[in-house]
Amino acid sequence: MTFNINIDNTELEILSRRLKHAVGPIDILKWLGNFEKDEIDLAKDILANLTVYTTYEIEEILNDAFSNLFPQNIPPGHQVIVNYVGEFGKSGSMITYFFQKTSFYKNNARSLKLISSLEDLSYDVSSIYSLVMLDDFIGSGDSVQDYYNASLQHMTSFSAVYFVGIAGMYNGIRKLDGIFTRIVIPFSNIFKKAFSPDASYFGYRKHVPYRDLAFKYGKTLSPKKARVGKTKKFVNALGYENSQALVAFAYGSPNNTLPIIWASSEKWIPLIPRFSPDKINTSRELRKKISHELSILKAYGAQNLQDSFFSFKIKKGKKEFSSVTSTDFTIYSIIRLSRQGFLPVNICHKLGILQKDYDQYILDGHAKGIFETSGELTLFGLKLYQDAKKCIEHNKKILLLEDINTFEVRNINYIPKKFNGRS
Template structure:
């Protein structure tokens, strides 16, 4: 049964040590909430599993692409050998999302620069081509090879389906292209075997990973009990629906890929569902966009989001929240939710008092206009802002109270040394120009 996570020094230390491994992509509270999905005696096994989880942020993703792309370019040392990079799959899927980071790698930029020095193309024209519309490229383009591009290859099914299309094969034949690469940041070894069995001419350039269960058994020193980990993965994976019925459960990920990977832009469905599954489950690396957006909103409602600003100006945000929270507004929201709203309210009325417009406020707080409108509505409910967007007497009274408290605190914080009368005679070097 799920449980309430109990913090202790030992557990806090273990979670703290997980954060660098996860590239600080989640908060300790996110990890604790995820661990609450499991029974108490299963928590240690899941912490072990997190030790081998691979999260890839944007900068690392670019670094990996740069390194792998260099390997392909070395096979074509003549920079005038034109290359077509094809982000396969539907527009908007992971393959097409990779084009921006790839285009900005050092490897791609250098090859482009070197090629243009030896060609008649303008600066705005690309020498090497990145396009989803491969069929528009004709033999006159003189393309030497094609790179099929994706962020992650789990089962290999998507690539096999795409590469095996009659239209693709016909185009490759007409273009007289025999050298084909599959470039991805990570590919599962099981996918490599499947692709090679179908298309032996495709060269796969990617970091390889094994399925997680064989990895656990091979690296026993990292796990207290490998069999227990497997049992837990299957137990909960068989209760998290991730597809429409009747086959709604894939405890080992799509195609039984058993991967343990997540990216800055999303989590592949090949990854174990205990990490990204939704419904009544609390995911650590959510896959559903709604869940990710909700999490972003929660972060901005957290008190720590506004603390740095109030620390800078010297006001006490907690005191301001307490004052605002004392005003009845007739709603039945939970205490915690009201507190989160009040943090934003007290911050907003202070920024309005400075005469800042909405764009500047959004920039300071890192909010969208929609998020800012929500806080404005909250202020109007509490009668702190008029319909015209002006601060009410009530709002100005709150700021005055905070200002008075700020002055008192600054006096209270004076040291004995600063307050005592100094027995030092100050003699200026000159008076009215006379020394």
């Protein structure tokens, strides 16, 4: 795959760092390839203004939020119910996973109860109850408001009802004023619309070409129309209900963010996908590429590579055959992706595995001397990666030349030594 994009390696690395390595340089190049040549600079500026939250930042924000609500930990006789907004498998349920990794949760686990629905909650009359509704992002505020109203009959059971989030849009948060006892989102994580004249993304009156670019593609990527006055408009072309958000999380993008960031079609490659089919396609392509690399290592790899990534052995007569197991495949994938700067949560999504499975693969790799218990590569693991990289790069060139020579059409001048029996 080749890219005819005017961007040097330094600028590409800066963009990747700006996005906290939630996506790699190749992903950025693929996304920039969606645009016309004269639109690339505008697209790069939009990318430079995208805020991405890593899993570590999410855990820190959640820990600070709950510590702020309950500064002396949860007192005896007080129960805190944590209820994520939306259906299981959506971003709300993902946030509860990160919450369980915080020190606040570990210190107060006995007084915390995580639930997906308030319907089946039973109460102890001797306890005081508070409710914390949890979600990663407030966009228009509609989904949070609808969820709250649908659960309204349960709200009288709580002494206080809080909302904790990672980030949000100013207009959406303002819509929820008065509903909750308190909304806890860091002030620095509250954003105005990207193309609002008073926002600081692109400067006063300089936002128009960026808006036009996002709208040009957004109206085809999110084509829903709604009647506004006497005309129909593409209300979701710049994010759900014209949210104009430029926010994403390491595991995906909210639909309030510009569709050019997360939407997918036959002609559009997303940067940080939102929908699971896009993630499945990404995972499938990655697995094909890794399978190809492992086939090269099997044919040409040194003994340390053979022993580490082809652990399934079978003897047939005097011959011994080796093959890659699913664990070998995943350990190699984790090594490769971690060296490219991807975080564990990104690796899980790219490979289509759960975090608990990832943790087990780290333990399996640790038993082989490849990983530390923290998930970092050991010196042996780093040596494996370097040897694999050299082997693949070297033999890819050889195989490419062989393919070129095999299928090259040659012009051969054949002159017979004899003609009609004469030399």
